[in-house]
Amino acid sequence: MFTSFYSLSARPFVKEIKSEKMFPSSSHQELLARLSYLKDNKGIGMVVGEAGAGKTSSLRAFAASLNPALYRAVYFPLSTVTVTDFYRGLAYNLGLLPAFRKVDLFRQIQEAIQDLYSGKKVTPLIVLDELQLASTQFLSDLHLLFNFSMDSENPFILVLCGLPALSMKLSLTHNQPLNQRLMMRYQMDGLSKEETKGYLEHHMRLAGANYPIFSDSAIEAISLVSRGWPRLINNLATTSLIFGYQKGLKTIDEDAVRQAAVELGM
Numbered sequence: 537m538f539t540s541f542y543s544l545s546a547r548p549f550v551k552e553i554k555s556e557k558m559f560p561s562s563s564h565q566e567l568l569a570r571l572s573y574l575k576d577n578k579g580i581g582m583v584v585g586e587a588g589a590g591k592t593s594s595l596r597a598f599a600a601s602l603n604p605a606l607y608r609a610v611y612f613p614l615s616t617v618t619v620t621d622f623y624r625g626l627a628y629n630l631g632l633l634p635a636f637r638k639v640d641l642f643r644q645i646q647e648a649i650q651d652l653y654s655g656k657k658v659t660p661l662i663v664l665d666e667l668q669l670a671s672t673q674f675l676s677d678l679h680l681l682f683n684f685s686m687d688s689e690n691p692f693i694l695v696l697c698g699l700p701a702l703s704m705k706l707s708l709t710h711n712q713p714l715n716q717r718l719m720m721r722y723q724m725d726g727l728s729k730e731e732t733k734g735y736l737e738h739h740m741r742l743a744g745a746n747y748p749i750f751s752d753s754a755i756e757a758i759s760l761v762s763r764g765w766p767r768l769i770n771n772l773a774t775t776s777l778i779f780g781y782q783k784g785l786k787t788i789d790e791d792a793v794r795q796a797a798v799e800l801g802m
């Protein structure tokens with residue numbers, strides 16, 4: 537294994553990283569700040585970014601930072617959950633037995649959210665991920681479901697998350713009712729060259745590296761090829777380490793990264 541060759545105590549760049557171990561990139565921190573604003577003001581926010589930008593992990597870190605006595609976080613990724621699963625899942629999470637008809641289900645959910653907020657002083661945080669997959673019908677239903685216009689303040693936090701196509705979808709005329717209600721919108725950027733260096737070093741340090749395994753030119757190549765998207769950085773770095781191990785390279789150079797990029801079809 538490359539881990540023992542590079543004297544690492546763990547595999548760096550694994551898919552799931554603990555929230556508290558995330559690299560504090562500027563877009564990660566900015567997103568946390570925007571979410572904190574949304575937390576204080578309530579209502580609907582939108583987070584978009586390219587694939588592998590770090591949206592889901594940053595949202596997970598935000599949810600983990602909330603006091604469970606004051607917030608109840610639920611997460612639904614539309615890639616694996618159907619719209620019906622979402623309504624029913626939300627109802628179950630609010631302690632309801634879901635009604636059969638959609639109108640009844642919506643009323644039930646709204647009453648439960650209101651009761652949770654006003655009665656129990658708990659704010660639900662609902663995250664809908666991979667929402668670029670949503671139909672127009674679903675987006676307009678969301679507008680209805682989360683319409684508490686009789687109240688002076690919103691009794692919930694709803695985060696809509698997805699690829700940049702989501703933002704374009706919401707800007708279409710028929711989605712204006714929902715679009716105009718967004719209290720916060722944020723588009724995640726890729727990591728800068730300096731941040732990519734910091735990101736690589738951060739992960740290598742977490743894995744117990746005791747010398748700089750990636751050369752400066754290797755880091756530059758990773759930054760260029762990945763355009764700073766964390767998932768691509770992870771894939772490139774891991775494949776470079778495997779390649780370096782096979783070739784007996786103690787330091788990963790630019791050439792190893794180029795080979796890895798070819799292998800990954802990047």
Ligand SMILES: Nc1ncnc2c1ncn2[C@@H]1O[C@H](COP(=O)(O)OP(=O)(O)OP(=O)(O)O)[C@@H](O)[C@H]1O
Nearest residue numbers: 551553558559564587588589590591592593766767
């Ligand atoms: N700030 C960070 N620190 C450490 N690892 C990160 C950071 N941001 C992203 N990652 C890692 O990059 C990978 C991709 O992140 P994530 O799944 O959150 O992206 P995404 O924007 O949700 O992508 P997709 O649109 O494909 O769902 C994950 O393995 C994650 O652990």
Ligand SMILES: [Mg+2]
Nearest residue numbers: 591592593665
């Ligand atoms: Mg994601």
